[in-house]
Amino acid sequence: MPELRKDPIIGRWVIIATERAKRPDQFAGQQKEGPVTEKPCPFCPGQESQTPPEIYAVRRGTPANAPGWKLRVVPSIAPFLRIEGDLERRGKGLYDLMNGIGAHEVIIETNEHVANMADLSEEQISRVITCYIDRIIDLEKDKRFKYVLVFKNHGWVAGGGRIKHSRSQLIATPVNPKRVKEELVGARLYYDYHERCIFCDLLKQELASKDRLIIDIDGFIAITPFAARFPFEVWILPKKHSADFINLEVAQRMDLARIMKVVLAKLKIGLNDPPYNYVLHTAPFRRQKVGYWKSIDNDYHWHIEIMPRLTRVAGFEWGTGFYICSLPPEDAAKFLREVKV
Ligand SMILES: [Zn+2]
Ligand SMILES: [Zn+2]
Ligand SMILES: [Zn+2]
Numbered sequence: 001m002p003e004l005r006k007d008p009i010i011g012r013w014v015i016i017a018t019e020r021a022k023r024p025d026q027f028a029g030q031q032k033e034g035p036v037t038e039k040p041c042p043f044c045p046g047q048e049s050q051t052p053p054e055i056y057a058v059r060r061g062t063p064a065n066a067p068g069w070k071l072r073v074v075p076s077i078a079p080f081l082r083i084e085g086d087l088e089r090r091g092k093g094l095y096d097l098m099n100g101i102g103a104h105e106v107i108i109e110t111n112e113h114v115a116n117m118a119d120l121s122e123e124q125i126s127r128v129i130t131c132y133i134d135r136i137i138d139l140e141k142d143k144r145f146k147y148v149l150v151f152k153n154h155g156w157v158a159g160g161g162r163i164k165h166s167r168s169q170l171i172a173t174p175v176n177p178k179r180v181k182e183e184l185v186g187a188r189l190y191y192d193y194h195e196r197c198i199f200c201d202l203l204k205q206e207l208a209s210k211d212r213l214i215i216d217i218d219g220f221i222a223i224t225p226f227a228a229r230f231p232f233e234v235w236i237l238p239k240k241h242s243a244d245f246i247n248l249e250v251a252q253r254m255d256l257a258r259i260m261k262v263v264l265a266k267l268k269i270g271l272n273d274p275p276y277n278y279v280l281h282t283a284p285f286r287r288q289k290v291g292y293w294k295s296i297d298n299d300y301h302w303h304i305e306i307m308p309r310l311t312r313v314a315g316f317e318w319g320t321g322f323y324i325c326s327l328p329p330e331d332a333a334k335f336l337r338e339v340k341v
Pocket of ligand 3: 281303305
């Protein structure tokens with residue numbers, strides 16, 4: 001059973017992956033590029049038996065776990081957290097821990113063996129967006145979970161593994177992730193003072209100045225953030241205020257797909273298909289501690305953060321929590337604006 005452990009000083013939870021633990025010597029000399037696999041891709045049609053049984057699929061009339069689908073969701077074959085069991089929150093002296101309960105799912109975005117989401121059609125990306133929403137709504141029913149993080153690892157350096165078939169993942173966690181909590185707290189403080197959403201204010205300012213604006217289409221904008229942590233870090237935000245991604249209307253999903261495709265294509269073309277991660281930051285499930293989350297629908301604003309992995313986080317970052325970004329976000333935005341897609 002994996003374990004969730006809390007750092008007693010700063011309150012950060014970590015997952016200690018006991019089951020997929022490596023031997024210490026397996027960390028030595030990690031390769032830059034993954035080995036090429038000879039086996040057929042387990043995410044392609046016809047290989048359904050290579051994955052655990054599907055949880056969700058977009059298919060027309062074909063039986064589950066058989067070909068004839070457009071998108072599939074399966075449990076991770078090497079989950080970071082386990083779906084079965086109770087949390088059993090407990091203390092050991094000054095240390096807090098609980099069982100590593102959670103859901104870890106893989107969203108196979110397409111039935112075509114395509115590596116980069118940038119090469120999917122807008123229709124297919126909008127199917128992926130609908131799938132994210134459907135899965136979050138389903139996992140919210142499990143009272144053990146407080147948050148679902150949707151993310152993507154593209155390329156070996158970004159944790160994308162050796163199989164080059166476009167997919168994203170989600171992990172439902174029994175605690176709120178620290179990074180999300182920091183955003184929630186910051187947004188609430190701003191709202192308490194100004195009675196306005198900080199993200200809405202930021203949007204207005206970025207649209208007015210245009211210094212960091214990459215694209216503004218169909219109710220969404222893509223910008224490089226003022227305090228970017230990484231070169232070419234990009235945020236995508238809905239222009240209309242909304243705390244919770246699951247409220248995205250069907251008509252807007254195609255618009256979000258369109259801007260995601262443009263941004264990912266700009267990164268692919270402009271930077272020679274770099275490895276990247278993206279995360280979806282949305283409001284946590286709002287059922288516990290009603291008082292605490294009272295203003296969340298007003299003060300939080302969902303967004304997607306895309307982080308190309310062109311530099312490495314090193315000693316100073318680890319020691320301080322400061323990031324050193326070797327490219328001004330204004331220069332990154334200008335570059336990306338000019339990449340033709
Ligand atoms: Zn494939
Ligand atoms: Zn807002
Ligand atoms: Zn965020």
